[in-house]
Amino acid sequence: MRFIKNLQHSIESNSTNNVLCINNTYYTYKEFATEIKKIRFAIENDIAASEKLIGLVTNDDIQTYASIIALWLEGKAYVPVNPDTPIDRNYHIFELTKTKYVIDSSKELVYNDLNIINSTTLTKEYPNLVPKEIPENDLAYILFTSGTTGVPKGVPITFSNVQALVDSIDAEPEFNLTNSDRCLQMFELTFDFSVVTYLFPILSGSCMYTIPKEAIKYFYIFKLIKSKKLTVLTMVPSIINYLRPYFNEINEPSVRYCSFGGGALHSDIAKEWSDCLPNCKIFNYYGPTEFTVYSGFYPYHKETHTKAHNGIIAIGTPQKDTLYLVVDNENSEVAIGKTGELCLAGPQITPGYWENEERNKVSFFIKEVENKKIRYYKTGDLCLKDHDGDFLYVGRADFQVKIRGYRVELSEIEFHAKAKSKLKVNMVALDILNKLGNAELGLAIESAPFDTKELFDYMKTKMPNYMIPMHVTFLKEFPHSLNGKIDRKELKKHFNIN
Amino acid sequence: MTREDVLTKVTSAFATILEHNNFKLTDTTTTDDVDGWESITHMMIISEIEKVFSIKFKLMDLMNMNNVGDLLDVIQSEI
Numbered sequence: 001m002r003f004i005k006n007l008q009h010s011i012e013s014n015s016t017n018n019v020l021c022i023n024n025t026y027y028t029y030k031e032f033a034t035e036i037k038k039i040r041f042a043i044e045n046d047i048a049a050s051e052k053l054i055g056l057v058t059n060d061d062i063q064t065y066a067s068i069i070a071l072w073l074e075g076k077a078y079v080p081v082n083p084d085t086p087i088d089r090n091y092h093i094f095e096l097t098k099t100k101y102v103i104d105s106s107k108e109l110v111y112n113d114l115n116i117i118n119s120t121t122l123t124k125e126y127p128n129l130v131p132k133e134i135p136e137n138d139l140a141y142i143l144f145t146s147g148t149t150g151v152p153k154g155v156p157i158t159f160s161n162v163q164a165l166v167d168s169i170d171a172e173p174e175f176n177l178t179n180s181d182r183c184l185q186m187f188e189l190t191f192d193f194s195v196v197t198y199l200f201p202i203l204s205g206s207c208m209y210t211i212p213k214e215a216i217k218y219f220y221i222f223k224l225i226k227s228k229k230l231t232v233l234t235m236v237p238s239i240i241n242y243l244r245p246y247f248n249e250i251n252e253p254s255v256r257y258c259s260f261g262g263g264a265l266h267s268d269i270a271k272e273w274s275d276c277l278p279n280c281k282i283f284n285y286y287g288p289t290e291f292t293v294y295s296g297f298y299p300y301h302k303e304t305h306t307k308a309h310n311g312i313i314a315i316g317t318p319q320k321d322t323l324y325l326v327v328d329n330e331n332s333e334v335a336i337g338k339t340g341e342l343c344l345a346g347p348q349i350t351p352g353y354w355e356n357e358e359r360n361k362v363s364f365f366i367k368e369v370e371n372k373k374i375r376y377y378k379t380g381d382l383c384l385k386d387h388d389g390d391f392l393y394v395g396r397a398d399f400q401v402k403i404r405g406y407r408v409e410l411s412e413i414e415f416h417a418k419a420k421s422k423l424k425v426n427m428v429a430l431d432i433l434n435k436l437g438n439a440e441l442g443l444a445i446e447s448a449p450f451d452t453k454e455l456f457d458y459m460k461t462k463m464p465n466y467m468i469p470m471h472v473t474f475l476k477e478f479p480h481s482l483n484g485k486i487d488r489k490e491l492k493k494h495f496n497i498n
Numbered sequence: 499m500t501r502e503d504v505l506t507k508v509t510s511a512f513a514t515i516l517e518h519n520n521f522k523l524t525d526t527t528t529t530d531d532v533d534g535w536e537s538i539t540h541m542m543i544i545s546e547i548e549k550v551f552s553i554k555f556k557l558m559d560l561m562n563m564n565n566v567g568d569l570l571d572v573i574q575s576e577i
Contacts, residue, residue, distance in 0.1 A: 219563070470538070
């Protein structure tokens with residue numbers, strides 16, 4: 001696999017450069033190589049060759065990043081779990097993937113039902129970083145996203161998927177990292193956006209700057225930009241929404257690139273943010289986890305490239321080897337300018353949800369074009385294509401929402417909220433915009449007010465923190481639309497969150 | 499206004515936003531020590547404090563705030 005060989009070369013040839021800055025401590029590529037070799041030795045000696053899916057507890061430390069590279073050199077996939085997520089959910093993920101081994105650098109090791117490799121206590125080193133021969137359809141990672149029935153959905157990504165992502169970013173002349181770049185890595189490693197924020201810096205020998213878990217994210221990011229003179233930012237738009245009240249104090253000429261993704265970027269704030277970064281190119285990326293992070297982008301420029309629909313910046317055009325298709329309910333292409341569901345095809349497409357045939361039948365379809373069978377993924381995003389060939393984002397086709405960049409199925413929250421409630425009442429989870437324009441979760445309950453502590457305590461054992469509603473409201477009766485459905489728009493008005 | 503008075507008002511701002519008073523704020527208290535104090539609620543707490551004291555924080559002050567003691571220092575320098 002070419003990109004893994006390139007990882008090896010980059011790590012070896014940049015040995016005196018820094019690879020990571022974690023909480024103000026720097027680590028060089030040489031130290032990184034040593035950690036990778038130790039973990040590789042343990043993988044080689046402790047894990048059966050037939051075991052391909054290996055658990056990884058995602059701490060903010062050099063061992064966790066080294067584990068990913070060590071697993072890849074050995075041709076194995078990482079199944080990441082966040083140590084702050086309820087252990088029930090993490091065990092569930094390991095059960096679904098039949099994972100028997102977990103690499104963990106935590107102080108306290110909790111996955112005692114599995115074979116644990118403690119990556120902080122290893123001493124013996126594998127002799128080198130030469131990658132094994134890897135079949136291209138073997139998996140590189142599996143990420144789990146929120147599912148509708150309370151069961152998280154697994155998205156497997158192959159080594160050839162990742163290679164295709166690397167090829168399409170390499171083909172983009174406007175974006176070139178060098179080994180003197182200083183890159184923001186703000187993402188938790190269970191979040192698919194993290195793949196681009198560790199993979200591309202390591203491939204180019206540049207340094208990643210992470211965010212400590214206890215820090216107030218947006219302030220810490222600004223502190224890093226300012227004090228470390230970061231040159232490359234990759235962020236979800238909600239970060240700049242939080243910083244917006246302070247834009248007049250921000251002027252950072254060091255930043256060369258700023259890529260957005262994982263949520264709608266609004267025109268007004270993009271313009272103001274662009275004013276804060278006078279030497280920066282801004283990219284508005286689009287792409288679902290199922291298509292290996294990115295599928296395309298729009299090159300925003302506050303004067304020359306400001307295309308938007310309903311105030312949301314365009315998602316532009318598909319990247320190299322990727323096809324976009326906007327379809328109606330019958331999966332037939334709609335006319336230019338007409339709204340439909342965006343579908344993606346190309347070498348970055350996942351082989352399909354993990355052991356979920358039912359879901360796969362709904363989310364993927366095959367279309368014959370010029371005697372070639374092309375497999376498409378249905379994103380659930382409503383888009384339209386304009387006469388220039390640019391794609392514009394319109395909205396979601398279902399009840400999936402983005403909370404701080406994370407994909408959340410509202411029905412999963414409702415499922416867990418209702419599961420333990422003694423009162424069998426109707427509950428609806430909603431995304432509500434706060435005054436900064438960020439979505440927060442609310443739970444509407446059709447009942448006289450009652451103490452929700454037990455209900456919330458239960459939800460906290462089943463879902464990660466970002467999925468727990470922050471606001472609760474009780475209504476005697478839910479508003480309904482003319483066709484008898486619960487009127488979610490009207491319901492949102494019952495939350496007074498600002 | 500004494501530091502004690504500031505602390506009392508800050509404590510009540512925290513309780514208003516977090517909807518509980520299951521905490522005791524001291525100079526060394528950080529986000530780790532208070533249930534529900536994280537990125538989003540921090541923003542809301544900051545707005546509430548700005549309202550209560552009729553002040554406006556600077557980004558430079560906010561980015562260097564590591565604990566409640568730092569917060570109290572900045573408030574005292576502003577009022």
